[in-house]
Amino acid sequence: MRIATNAYTDSMLSQFNSLASQQYTLQNQVSTGLSVQAPSDNPTAMANTLNYLSNQSTQTQYTANITTLQTRATNVDSVLQSLQTISSRAGEIATSAGSPTNSQSDLNNYADEVNQLINQVVNAANTKDPSTGKYLFGGTASGSAPFTTTTDANGDVTGVTYNGNSSVNQAQIGAGLTASADIPGANTSGTGPRGLITDSASGADFLNHLISLRDNLTSGNTTAITNTDSANLQKDENNIAYQVANNGVIQNQLTTAASFASSNSTSLSQMISNSSSADLMNTMVQLNQAQTSYQAALQSGAKIMQLSLLNYIQ
Amino acid sequence: MLGLFGTLNMAARSLQTQMTGVEVAGQNLANVNTPGYSRQVVKIAASADIGTTVGAEGTGASVTGIQQIVSSLLNAQIQTQGGTSGYWNAQQTILQNAQNGLDEFLNGSGATPSASTTSSSTTDSGLSGQLTSLFNAFSSLAASPSTSSQQAVIGAAQQLATTFNQISGQLGAAQTAANTTVSTDVASANKLLTSIASLNKQIATAQFSGGTANDLLDQREQALESLSALTNITTSTGANGAVNVNINGQTLITGNTLTDTLQTYTGANGNLLVQTAGGGADLTLTSGSIQGTIDARDGELTTMQNQVDAFASNLISAVNTVHDSGYNSAGGNGNNFFTGTNAATIGVNSALANNPGLIQISSSPTNGGDTSLALQLSQLAGTTQTALNSQTFGSYYDATVAGLGNALSNANTQVTNQTTVSNMLQTQLGSVSGVNTDEEMTNLMMFQRAYEASAQVVTTLNTMMGDTLAMKTS
Numbered sequence: 010m011r012i013a014t015n016a017y018t019d020s021m022l023s024q025f026n027s028l029a030s031q032q033y034t035l036q037n038q039v040s041t042g043l044s045v046q047a048p049s050d051n052p053t054a055m056a057n058t059l060n061y062l063s064n065q066s067t068q069t070q071y072t073a074n075i076t077t078l079q080t081r082a083t084n085v086d087s088v089l090q091s092l093q094t095i096s097s098r099a100g101e102i103a104t105s106a107g108s109p110t111n112s113q114s115d116l117n118n119y120a121d122e123v124n125q126l127i128n129q130v131v132n133a134a135n136t137k138d139p140s141t142g143k144y145l146f147g148g149t150a151s152g153s154a155p156f157t158t159t160t161d162a163n164g165d166v167t168g169v170t171y172n173g174n175s176s177v178n179q180a181q182i183g184a185g186l187t188a189s190a191d192i193p194g195a196n197t198s199g200t201g202p203r204g205l206i207t208d209s210a211s212g213a214d215f216l217n218h219l220i221s222l223r224d225n226l227t228s229g230n231t232t233a234i235t236n237t238d239s240a241n242l243q244k245d246e247n248n249i250a251y252q253v254a255n256n257g258v259i260q261n262q263l264t265t266a267a268s269f270a271s272s273n274s275t276s277l278s279q280m281i282s283n284s285s286s287a288d289l290m291n292t293m294v295q296l297n298q299a300q301t302s303y304q305a306a307l308q309s310g311a312k313i314m315q316l317s318l319l320n321y322i323q
Numbered sequence: 324m325l326g327l328f329g330t331l332n333m334a335a336r337s338l339q340t341q342m343t344g345v346e347v348a349g350q351n352l353a354n355v356n357t358p359g360y361s362r363q364v365v366k367i368a369a370s371a372d373i374g375t376t377v378g379a380e381g382t383g384a385s386v387t388g389i390q391q392i393v394s395s396l397l398n399a400q401i402q403t404q405g406g407t408s409g410y411w412n413a414q415q416t417i418l419q420n421a422q423n424g425l426d427e428f429l430n431g432s433g434a435t436p437s438a439s440t441t442s443s444s445t446t447d448s449g450l451s452g453q454l455t456s457l458f459n460a461f462s463s464l465a466a467s468p469s470t471s472s473q474q475a476v477i478g479a480a481q482q483l484a485t486t487f488n489q490i491s492g493q494l495g496a497a498q499t500a501a502n503t504t505v506s507t508d509v510a511s512a513n514k515l516l517t518s519i520a521s522l523n524k525q526i527a528t529a530q531f532s533g534g535t536a537n538d539l540l541d542q543r544e545q546a547l548e549s550l551s552a553l554t555n556i557t558t559s560t561g562a563n564g565a566v567n568v569n570i571n572g573q574t575l576i577t578g579n580t581l582t583d584t585l586q587t588y589t590g591a592n593g594n595l596l597v598q599t600a601g602g603g604a605d606l607t608l609t610s611g612s613i614q615g616t617i618d619a620r621d622g623e624l625t626t627m628q629n630q631v632d633a634f635a636s637n638l639i640s641a642v643n644t645v646h647d648s649g650y651n652s653a654g655g656n657g658n659n660f661f662t663g664t665n666a667a668t669i670g671v672n673s674a675l676a677n678n679p680g681l682i683q684i685s686s687s688p689t690n691g692g693d694t695s696l697a698l699q700l701s702q703l704a705g706t707t708q709t710a711l712n713s714q715t716f717g718s719y720y721d722a723t724v725a726g727l728g729n730a731l732s733n734a735n736t737q738v739t740n741q742t743t744v745s746n747m748l749q750t751q752l753g754s755v756s757g758v759n760t761d762e763e764m765t766n767l768m769m770f771q772r773a774y775e776a777s778a779q780v781v782t783t784l785n786t787m788m789g790d791t792l793a794m795k796t797s
Binding site: 010011012013014015016019020023041042043045046047048049050051052053055056058059060062063066067069070071073074077078140141142143147148149150152174176178179180181184185187281282285286317318319322 | 355356418422425427428429430431445446447451452454455456458459462463465466467468469685687689690691692693694695698701702704705717718720721722724725726727728729731732735742746749750753754755756757758759760761762764765768
């Protein structure tokens with residue numbers, strides 16, 4: 010075949026271009042670690058990778074939500090522990106006060122202690138979540154403290170009002186899975202999450218039962234203490250025990266959800282890697298091949314370009 | 324018998340003949356780098372002989388023509404090929420623009436030693452990632468309704484809205500760029516039509532007086548090649564070697580006359596169309612960069628714009644529907660979350676942007692701490708949208724990205740293939756019409772030696788004539 014002189018330069022230029030662009034692509038893959046960067050590189054892999062990335066980011070969010078709920082559940086748990094202590098002390102007082110050997114002055118001492126317990130319960134029920142600054146036991150109402158009290162001339166609590174509601178906020182902890190670490194302060198509807206202090210389903214009404222105990226201690230009505238208050242306080246203790254157990258269940262659920270999100274995230278990483286990552290070994294070998302070809306093309310090109318009949322005409 | 328003078332004449336003609344050979348070799352060498360130049364060869368034939376009593380006696384040689392070596396078959400193939408190349412190159416440019424405008428790229432921070440390494444550093448900076456960020460921010464707000472969570476939601480929404488605006492702007496700019504490209508291409512095509520008509524005339528004039536207009540023919544071939552890269556054309560050879568050009572049966576050049584030119588106009592549906600400027604006849608172009616640009620502009624680019632707009636408007640209405648049914652923590656309501664109707668106009672309501680506390684995520688005016696609507700908003704991520712082909716927001720957008728990727732990937736492959744074919748045809752044409760310097764140098768030497776030899780004949784005859792004259796004087 011007859012070859013035009015410029016055919017050399019033309020084909021060399023296009024070969025150099027093609028080899029240079031191969032090297033550019035491969036070098037880029039090595040330095041970024043990605044075989045797919047733009048949608049046109051591999052449209053299907055790109056769409057899959059975007060989907061996996063979005064899914065992974067959602068798993069990360071689940072993990073963040075779980076951590077938030079776990080912190081809140083721990084806060085709730087410490088309040089529950091102190092309420093449990095108060096509740097068992099109140100039960101002890103009710104039992105001891107029922108004994109006929111007690112004088113009225115003994116009963117008055119007990120009444121003073123119960124007053125302190127009432128204040129402790131009110132403080133505990135008005136605990137705020139340190140991270141959001143919102144009340145832990147106000148349900149989904151916001152603003153004022155969940156429990157406000159009315160006091161008599163001596164500063165003793167005579168009545169309690171609940172300002173919250175009986176709903177709780179749910180947070181997403183997995184695909185189609187929500188959870189809540191909140192406990193409403195009171196639930197008098199008989200349905201939904203059980204109230205912390207007042208709960209009509211279990212008959213708990215801790216603060217009012219404590220007020221009744223104190224009033225009966227002050228008035229020396231030990232019969233009422235033995236017949237009514239002890240039983241009522243037992244219901245409160247059972248309710249708090251239920252809440253402690255429930256909190257444990259929620260924490261377990263959160264731990265399970267966290268490990269699920271984490272293993273999902275790991276397998277998504279694997280899938281992202283499979284669909285978009287460059288295999289370093291393979292890419293390096295290809296890059297070496299391209300470099301060798303480039304070198305060979307340059308060398309042979311330079312040699313051919315120097316040669317012509319002109320070199321031999323004297 | 325030629326005799327002394329006859330032979331001297333023959334030698335002089337031979338000098339001229341060999342000189343022409345040197346001239347043609349020189350011309351070829353001079354044009355070795357001229358695009359579209361077809362090499363020329365000098366045709367030499369023995370002159371008519373003279374009958375003598377001892378037989379026919381030659382009278383030397385003379386140049387009968389300077390011939391251009393061309394292959395009309397290859398030229399026709401290159402024209403067709405040029406049209407296909409032009410079409411895909413134009414598509415590639417527009418779609419590349421659109422892909423850059425979409426700005427959906429993966430970023431990585433280094434290769435992993437093997438595919439089995441599970442830690443992935445791949446990130447995505449585009450709309451897809453930002454959409455997930457917004458839904459995640461809502462999810463976070465549901466879990467922990469703090470002021471910083473509210474600000475995070477507004478921040479994510481603003482970033483998403485800005486990206487939407489940018490993408491819409493970039494796609495709009497790509498469309499404007501396509502309009503400019505088409506009008507430039509149409510202007511170039513019209514200029515080429517004018518010059519082809521004028522070359523037809525010059526060639527006819529040159530050939531009428533008996534010459535061959537080799538270089539003008541090369542120029543016209545070049546012009547036809549350039550024209551077919553812009554639009555598909557059909558050519559036929561008319562009287563006096565003129566090339567008649569028509570598109571879709573609409574005559575643009577007959578003989579030396581430019582009968583019509585091209586122009587674009589916008590159709591009823593906003594599509595760009597091409598028609599003849601004078602006759603107003605609609606043209607259906609099948610190849611060339613004009614149609615390539617138009618197809619990309621009115622095809623994939625418009626589809627992209629529509630899909631991004633549909634995505635934005637459905638997101639706006641889905642988020643607003645949930646958000647507007649709710650109340651802020653103070654029990655107030657009446658603020659939209661998003662403003663605007665499409666990708667170009669989407670924005671976060673400035674009232675919320677200035678005061679994130681006004682976000683309406685409570686389902687009841689009295690339960691200010693309720694976050695159930697934030698949960699609902701975050702769950703929009705997994706909700707299929709009837710208006711978006713029953714896909715979720717994320718998968719709809721992923722499909723949009725993949726659609727553009729497929730179109731560009733196809734254009735890239737076509738361009739690569741066409742380049743290979745084009746290079747092959749050019750090499751083939753080069754092997755017929757291209758100049759080879761070695762060959763021309765050989766020809767040069769051949770004619771030089773022949774010239775030297777003929778000059779020697781002249782010298783010999785001169786000596787012989789001197790000898791003849793000396794016979795009288797001596």
